[in-house]
Every structure is written in C-alpha cells, then in structure tokens.
Amino acid sequence: xxxxxxxxxxxxxxxIFNAMKTSLMKLWIFALSVxxxxxxxxxxxxxxxxxxxxxxxxxIYALGLIDTGYxxxxxxxxxxxxxxxxxxxxxxxxxxxxxxxxxxxxARRGREIPRAGMRAGDLIFFNTMNRPFSHxxxxxxxxxxxxxxxxxxRVRVDRLDNRYYAxxxxxxxxxxx
Numbered sequence: 001x002x003x004x005x006x007x008x009x010x011x012x013x014x015x016i017f018n019a020m021k022t023s024l025m026k027l028w029i030f031a032l033s034v035x036x037x038x039x040x041x042x043x044x045x046x047x048x049x050x051x052x053x054x055x056x057x058x059x060i061y062a063l064g065l066i067d068t069g070y071x072x073x074x075x076x077x078x079x080x081x082x083x084x085x086x087x088x089x090x091x092x093x094x095x096x097x098x099x100x101x102x103x104x105x106x107a108r109r110g111r112e113i114p115r116a117g118m119r120a121g122d123l124i125f126f127n128t129m130n131r132p133f134s135h136x137x138x139x140x141x142x143x144x145x146x147x148x149x150x151x152x153x154r155v156r157v158d159r160l161d162n163r164y165y166a167x168x169x170x171x172x173x174x175x176x177x
Contacts, residue, residue, distance in 0.1 A: 052176040054095040055121025061094035062086075062138045062146035063157075070153040083136045086148040086155060087123060090138065095121070097175055107133035110173035118172045124160070126168040133170060 071080025076089055084103045091099040099106055107125045118124070120141045128135040128149075137147030143160045158165060 049177065051119055052121060054097070054176045055119055055174075057094040058090055058121035058138060059140040059146075061090050062140060062155075065090070065155045066146070066157065068148070068155040070148050070150055070155070072150065074148075081148045081155060082150070083148045086146075087136050087138060091175065095176070099175065103136040104131070104133040106136055107171070107173065110175045113172050113174050115169070115172055119174075121176060122172050122174045124172045125170045126165060127170050128168055135168075139172065 065077055065081070065086065068077045068086075069080040070082065072082050073085065074080035074082050075085040081089060084101065084106060087103075087106060088099050091097045099109070103125060106123065110123065113122060118139045120139060122139045124137050124139050124145055125133045126135040126137070127133070135147065135149070137145040137158075139145045140157070144157050145160060145165075146155065146157055148155045149158075160166060160169065
C-alpha cells in the first residue's frame with residue numbers, strides 16, 4: 001500500500017492531509033477538555049463573617065437616632081438629618097469612617113454585596129425619586145433598616161419587604177471587611 005501512496009502524489013497528499021486532520025482533531029479535543037476542566041469548579045470565595053464589630057456599632061448608633069428630625073441637607077442631629085447626612089454622621093461617630101456626599105456619591109464607593117449577604121451596618125440604596133441611588137439607609141438586620149425619609153420628617157426603622165421599599169431597592173454596599 002505504501003508503494004502506491006508514494007508512487008501517486010495525489011494519494012500521498014491525501015494521506016498527509018488525513019493524518020494532519022486527525023492530529024488537529026485530537027489537539028482540539030484535548031484543548032477543549034482542558035478548558036472545560038478549568039470551568040468545572042468556580043473559585044471558592046471566603047464567605048463574609050456573620051457580623052462585623054464596626055457594622056454592629058453603626059447599627060446600634062443608628063437606632064439611637066430614631067425620631068431625630070429630618071432636614072434636607074442636614075448633617076447633624078441637632079439641626080436635623082437627611083438620608084446621606086445621617087449615614088455620614090453615623091459612620092463618622094460610630095466607626096470613624098468618612099463617608100460623604102449625596103446618596104448617589106456614597107453608592108459609588110464601598111464594596112457591592114448581594115442582598116442575601118447583607119449584615120448590620122451595611123448601606124442599602126433605593127430609587128425613590130425616579131433617580132438611581134436617590135435614597136440610602138443603614139441595614140440593621142432581620143430585613144430592617146434605619147433611614148431619614150422626608151415623609152413624616154423623622155429618622156425611623158422600616159422593613160425591606162415593605163412594598164414601597166421592596167420595589168425601589170437597588171443595591172447594598174459594605175464599608176467593612
């Protein structure tokens with residue numbers, strides 16, 4: 001058979017082509033199996049601890065400001081607080097962390113976390129004025145948060161499963177760990 005292949009150049013070229021095609025197919029299968037093996041397991045990421053000392057301090061401090069008056073642009077309890085002013089004040093006092101600007105400014109910093117991974121002291125953001133990140137509150141656990149809404153004019157606790165807030169929830173961010 002080899003004598004026939006050597007004597008006929010067309011058969012020789014065809015035999016070489018088939019051998020190359022088989023080798024390329026084997027190489028392709030090997031490369032694909034290596035790639036798929038790498039995709040088989042997701043990298044393991046360390047789970048967030050169940051609580052953060054600074055986060056707990058922030059939540060406790062926030063609860064201490066319940067019933068503080070609301071004032072647009074307010075940055076301290078004596079004058080009144082708006083949502084971003086409340087967050088800035090509490091983070092500075094309870095955790096010595098500087099957070100400033102509007103709710104949207106604050107939303108650009110910190111680390112985004114999944115809703116299921118929220119814990120006390122994390123910040124939660126809402127679209128309450130047909131503007132992304134127009135409102136911010138402090139998560140205190142058990143699907144509750146402290147915030148300074150303009151309605152009713154006082155710092156208060158609300159629930160994330162409240163229809164109004166559930167529909168407007170945008171994201172959570174952490175400044176701890």
